[in-house]
Amino acid sequence: VKVAIQGERGSFSHQAALELVPRAQVVACARSVEVFDAVDSGRTAAAVIPVENTLAGPVGEHLDLLCERDVFIYGERHLRIEHNLIAVPNGQSKKMQLKAIRQVLSHPVALDQCRNFFRRHRGVASVGFYDTAGAVKYVMANKLADAAAIASRQAAREYGGRILIAGIEDDRQNFTRFFLIKRKGRLPRALRNGKTSLVFSVQNVPGALFKALSVFALRDLDLSKIESRPVRGKPWEYMFFVDVLHGHDEVMDLALAHLKEVAGFVKLLGVYPRGK
């Protein structure tokens, strides 16, 4: 099964794709729009995209694309972000090899999440790179002896790198949530542990958001998440992305119909089993 991801092979998206679709044949795309194009055009059967990180917050661009494009969410996965120090295998002991490292390459967000490592290794410079897995690819391709990269285990596997230190992230409570998206087909039947994602806008009148949320509260439908996003071309107006801890059934249909009464725009984004 072909699954599109944004970024290099060996990225956290690659790892999430393999967990959501065990036999996934990953298609790496440089930009997020290309990932959505791949699904839209049928070039890949699915895509796996990050939508939220517990330290950094939402991935706004992906929320916007979910709203704009004709795709549907069929699954979610929460991946713990483990950062590893990865170098070119050279036969030495890990301790010896670590002593020779003078610079560490990775995406600036990843570097920032490993501050304790750089505090303990004062002589090591951190160098910003466009992608975590791309940094491993670069260190391996150029056989750099004095450099290492910070990336996922999947990146080490992908490019044959050696993990010198595993889990060098400062905060272990670092998770990213991924969506599995496909072209919209049939709605899944009521799921016992289902979740529904949707987006809506409200009119610019007092209490409008409160009324929209009452649609769920009055039916005892619990929200696990609400996220606002600015509307392009309409400064200071917002869309609201909501996750409801409930699958698709008659109650949800009634709630959606009620929401359409009070909201300006409503789009059902997905119905899927809750991820671990």
Next chain:
Amino acid sequence: VKVAIQGERGSFSHQAALELVPRAQVVACARSVEVFDAVDSGRTAAAVIPVENTLAGPVGEHLDLLCERDVFIYGERHLRIEHNLIAVPNGQSKKMQLKAIRQVLSHPVALDQCRNFFRRHRGVASVGFYDTAGAVKYVMANKLADAAAIASRQAAREYGGRILIAGIEDDRQNFTRFFLIKRKGRLPRALRNGKTSLVFSVQNVPGALFKALSVFALRDLDLSKIESRPVRGKPWEYMFFVDVLHGHDEVMDLALAHLKEVAGFVKLLGVYPRGK
């Protein structure tokens, strides 16, 4: 009056600082924490920070710092983001000079907001830089003849650059909202066109957010904005940042007391006149 900003002199923050504090003596800080430190320690009387952009969304790091640090919002300002193509003055006509430009440096977000320019000028490469104003500084310092930078008018003024083309951004509906922050002092008296910013967390029970918002809806207090942010160390729990179109008075005091009944944590972030 000393006012701290994040980034180089000539940045959009610099421009916003001058609009909020006309005689501001701007103190440029490399990192956002240093901006808050400057206010905390009294090294500067105030700081001006971006909190939201109408295309890119919220500046999460600044919302987190507003929540953590002992500062208070005393003003806001909405600045239209105008991007300008800036080069080293060389006495030629603008048209002639433009023909010699082979690369344009700027922050990746700014480059991405000027795609039409690069579509019209196929031979010009876009080069990512850490800062918009920093790109102007670099082009000027190195007297680059074949390069230009994309940045604010303030950056051209600051470094003596020449604006070859003004307003090259694709979307004119691009605004950034800035806060003026100071050490917390007295609350301003009820403002006719006042605004109140606060942050709260809710317990993880069904309908908790709905109850929290009822505190305002039941008193006809209008929200202009709600933003969720992940809580560090508590994956999938959120803080909610809310702006209320109402200054500080008895009704607001009652609403805040009511909010404390239903929310786990409440912090008043600021009371200030509504920005234009």
